Amino acid sequence: MPIQILMPALSPTMTEGNLIKWHKAEGDIIKAGHVLAEIETDKATMEIEAVEEGVLGRILIAAGTENVKVNALIGLILEDGEDKSALDSFKAPEAITIVTTVSQTEQTVIAAAPTDVSKVNNERVYATPLARRIATQKGIDLHDVDGSGPRGRIVKSDIENFTSPILSAEKHTAAAYVDIPMNNMRKTIAKRLTESKQTIPHFYLTIECDIDKLLSLRAEMNALPKATQKLSVNDFIIRACALALHEVPAANATFHDTFVRHYSTVDIAVAVAIDGGLVTPVIRSAEQKQTSTLSIEMKNLAERARAGKLKPEEYQGGAFTLSNLGMFGIKHFGAIINPPQACILAVGAGEPRAVVKDGQLAIATMMTCTLSVDHRSVDGAVGSQLLAAFKELIENPLMLFKAM
Numbered sequence: 001m002p003i004q005i006l007m008p009a010l011s012p013t014m015t016e017g018n019l020i021k022w023h024k025a026e027g028d029i030i031k032a033g034h035v036l037a038e039i040e041t042d043k044a045t046m047e048i049e050a051v052e053e054g055v056l057g058r059i060l061i062a063a064g065t066e067n068v069k070v071n072a073l074i075g076l077i078l079e080d081g082e083d084k085s086a087l088d089s090f091k092a093p094e095a096i097t098i099v100t101t102v103s104q105t106e107q108t109v110i111a112a113a114p115t116d117v118s119k120v121n122n123e124r125v126y127a128t129p130l131a132r133r134i135a136t137q138k139g140i141d142l143h144d145v146d147g148s149g150p151r152g153r154i155v156k157s158d159i160e161n162f163t164s165p166i167l168s169a170e171k172h173t174a175a176a177y178v179d180i181p182m183n184n185m186r187k188t189i190a191k192r193l194t195e196s197k198q199t200i201p202h203f204y205l206t207i208e209c210d211i212d213k214l215l216s217l218r219a220e221m222n223a224l225p226k227a228t229q230k231l232s233v234n235d236f237i238i239r240a241c242a243l244a245l246h247e248v249p250a251a252n253a254t255f256h257d258t259f260v261r262h263y264s265t266v267d268i269a270v271a272v273a274i275d276g277g278l279v280t281p282v283i284r285s286a287e288q289k290q291t292s293t294l295s296i297e298m299k300n301l302a303e304r305a306r307a308g309k310l311k312p313e314e315y316q317g318g319a320f321t322l323s324n325l326g327m328f329g330i331k332h333f334g335a336i337i338n339p340p341q342a343c344i345l346a347v348g349a350g351e352p353r354a355v356v357k358d359g360q361l362a363i364a365t366m367m368t369c370t371l372s373v374d375h376r377s378v379d380g381a382v383g384s385q386l387l388a389a390f391k392e393l394i395e396n397p398l399m400l401f402k403a404m
Helices: 104-112 129-138 156-160 165-171 184-199 212-222 233-247 291-306 380-395 397-401
Strands: 003-006 016-022 035-040 045-049 054-059 065-069 073-078 116-120 123-127 202-210 253-256 259-262 268-270 272-274 277-279 320-324 343-357 360-374
Touching (some): 123 129, 129 156, 212 380, 212 397, 233 291, 233 320, 268 291, 343 380, 360 380, 380 397
Parallel strands (some): 268 320, 320 343
Antiparallel strands (some): 035 045, 202 360, 253 259, 272 277, 343 360
16 A cells, blocks of 8 residues: 655644645655655745655645645655555545635536646646636636636636736725735744733833943954954843843743743743744753854854744744844834743843933943733743843843853
8 A cells, every 4th residue: 555645744833834845756766764845834944754665656736735734645655566556546535635725616627627728928827727718708818817726726716806907006006905825934923923912911021221331342252353253232132031041940931721831941032034924943051052152053043044944943942032123223112922931022222322320411322121921920020030130141241151
């Protein structure tokens, strides 16, 4: 019996994914460990490897297909000694026969006559016969229509919902808009953060940090002849978060329905903006790493996050998140907690402000930081202790280089 290749669950939140590319073709010999395909999850693009040996007998879900459910059958491998006749007797589960939602009438048409293909402007256009017939009746050029079916196939609903961009611009110039379909990452962000705001009792604590000493120390360190790694302000902030959480372990926690889990090591998730959303790669045991080490690790994680190459273990977990929008000029904001974490720190831009020092008016570079806290896990006093420890470290940056 052929070996089934199923759509894998590559992260705890994954319910469906996009099959981006097949690395093997039908008839190719498959060995354990061979890369079979690339899957786009809600966090990254990942490769799936074969665990069985044989010959790739049939590809059931084509490259480019979106929203393939986890555990859906995507291909078949013939075992040693099996021939193609084994494929003819294999019946695929009905759940994968149609990957997109279409009307019952159009399903019948697709089953009877798969995909009608023509060339328009030297480019292939895939459309069902029913969609093509309606397009002809309405005088719609299929080349102008975006298909929502498998492999970009144009289906009936695409034609019925199509509006000529020229007519739309002429008649509704003031209301012109573009609908951008949500990818898996955007869907996951929407679901999890809606859940967070609806179910987590957030409260917010804000402090102001004087970062003049930190900026001065950073400049000196980056100017050293042997400084191969330029440190950013964010590197110092990560280090300060790690040491503060080590000092106030009650804030290094996650919430679960019947218990609160406290951690003995500090795993910090750091928000990284990417095209279409954000990811939060995790720096493990951050309290045990010096600022320069954190800088190198964070840079590597951020680069691979933007390239969609993070492994699941690199963005899963963590009990605390840091979100820094200071580089965008944002002065102050409150971040949404990423469940089951108990806290997230929102860091704004440092800017010169008038302050009072020793009873005298002075100018200092101040940075506003707001801690969002899950009141089910962490009380106000604990959150305040964490921010106090963080502020002391930021304003006395030499303390960031103490050994643990």
